[in-house]
Amino acid sequence: MRVQTYATRPMPPTQGWQAKLDLAFAKPADMTVLVRRQHHGPLVIQRPFYPEGEVCHVYLLHPPGGVVGGDVLQINIAAESSSHALLTTPAVGKFYRSAGLWAAQTIEIDIDDDAAIEWLPQETIVYQGAQLKSRMKLNLSGAGRFIGWELFTLGRPASGEGFNAGAVDLNWHIAADGKPLLIERLRLDQNAFKAKWGLQNFAACGTLFAKPAGKQLLTAVQTLIGDAPYRGVTLIDDILVCRALDQRCDRLRAFFEDVYTLLRPEVIGKKICTPRIWAT
Numbered sequence: 315m316r317v318q319t320y321a322t323r324p325m326p327p328t329q330g331w332q333a334k335l336d337l338a339f340a341k342p343a344d345m346t347v348l349v350r351r352q353h354h355g356p357l358v359i360q361r362p363f364y365p366e367g368e369v370c371h372v373y374l375l376h377p378p379g380g381v382v383g384g385d386v387l388q389i390n391i392a393a394e395s396s397s398h399a400l401l402t403t404p405a406v407g408k409f410y411r412s413a414g415l416w417a418a419q420t421i422e423i424d425i426d427d428d429a430a431i432e433w434l435p436q437e438t439i440v441y442q443g444a445q446l447k448s449r450m451k452l453n454l455s456g457a458g459r460f461i462g463w464e465l466f467t468l469g470r471p472a473s474g475e476g477f478n479a480g481a482v483d484l485n486w487h488i489a490a491d492g493k494p495l496l497i498e499r500l501r502l503d504q505n506a507f508k509a510k511w512g513l514q515n516f517a518a519c520g521t522l523f524a525k526p527a528g529k530q531l532l533t534a535v536q537t538l539i540g541d542a543p544y545r546g547v548t549l550i551d552d553i554l555v556c557r558a559l560d561q562r563c564d565r566l567r568a569f570f571e572d573v574y575t576l577l578r579p580e581v582i583g584k585k586i587c588t589p590r591i592w593a594t
Contacts, residue, residue, distance in 0.1 A: 330384025330415065333357040339370055339429075340394040346370040348399075350392075357387060360404075366587040370399045373591055374435070376407070383412030383445060387419045393429035393458075398582070400432040404591045407435065411443035411480070419448045427456025430582050434574070434589070437465035437518075437563050440482055442475050449485040454525065456491070461581055463570055465520040467563045468507060477507045477517070488523065488553060496523075496553055516544065516559040518566040522573055524581045527554035531580055535573055545569065 333355035340349045345368040351359065356377045363371040374389070381387065393399060409417055425431050440446055452460060464484065468477040481503040488496040502519075506512035513519055524531075532549045535556060539545040544559040556573050560566040575586045 330382060330386065331355055331378065332386050334388045336390045338392040339397040339399045341397040344368060346397040346399055365590060366584065368398065369584065371589055372399060372401050373404050374401060375404065380408035380410050381417045382410045383415030383417055385417045389421045391423045391431060393425045393431050395426040396428050398430040400434065400589065402589045402591065403435045405436060407438035409438065409440045409444040409446045411441050412445045416445045416447050422451045425454045425458035425460060427458060430459040432582065433462030437467060437567060439467045439470065442469045442477050443479045445481050447483045452488045454490045459525065459582055461524045461574065461577060463520060463522040465563065465567060465570065467518045468502065469517055471517040471561060478504050495551055513559060516561055518560045518563040520558050520566050520570055522556040522570055524554040524577050526552040527581060528552065531577060534576055538572060538576060
């Protein structure tokens with residue numbers, strides 16, 4: 315099947331980069347293929363990879379290498395029935411200090427019956443003074459499946475930089491067959507960064523969502539965590555939610571990769587196949 319690839323109409327002018335990427339996946343035969351690829355501005359993808367046969371692996375690229383105040387990124391992903399795609403990034407994301415303007419990032423994922431999407435971007439560094447609004451909207455139909463995470467580092471602890479200025483607004487909206495199942499809103503600023511009810515000065519934080527999941531998977535992740543501090547997991551209906559804090563993002567990332575390795579065979583129905591780009 316031919317891939318449609320063309321630029322969409324320009325967005326209205328603003329004070330920053332406006333970037334939009336629309337992707338759609340289908341499985342017309344024995345493998346998932348990219349059937350739609352539309353983009354505007356600096357958001358593109360590399361060619362699809364097939365390290366495990368039928369599953370389509372895609373790497374999202376943001377050529378500027380970082381996001382500043384006023385930039386707007388929008389990513390729309392659609393998985394048609396029975397298709398399966400894994401999306402990641404070739405490097406960490408960066409949101410730089412802002413003079414006052416907010417940067418915005420919106421991801422909307424539609425998953426049809428019996429389709430699966432794995433949303434596994436590498437971690438995001440939010441520089442001190444950055445202002446970011448991030449919104450994830452997930453719509454599943456029927457027996458749609460999903461595993462996805464968000465991993466953030468606030469400030470640059472290796473350089474002695476904390477997070478004494480700036481703010482991050484995180485929003486997740488997960489719905490199944492049109493019914494909202496989970497709505498989260500989280501604001502991370504200098505107060506939340508330091509507070510005991512917040513990040514307690516931990517620079518790295520992350521959340522993983524998986525659907526569908528049950529008590530057996532909940533118990534398995536609880537066993538994996540054991541007595542390790544600042545790690546937690548819960549089950550909301552059939553959505554597994556795992557959270558963690560750490561001073562180092564590499565340790566946080568390693569933990570979530572362990573959780574992902576445990577979950578993927580049950581949630582997605584496939585053994586682990588780590589994207590090659592993570593090893594570079």
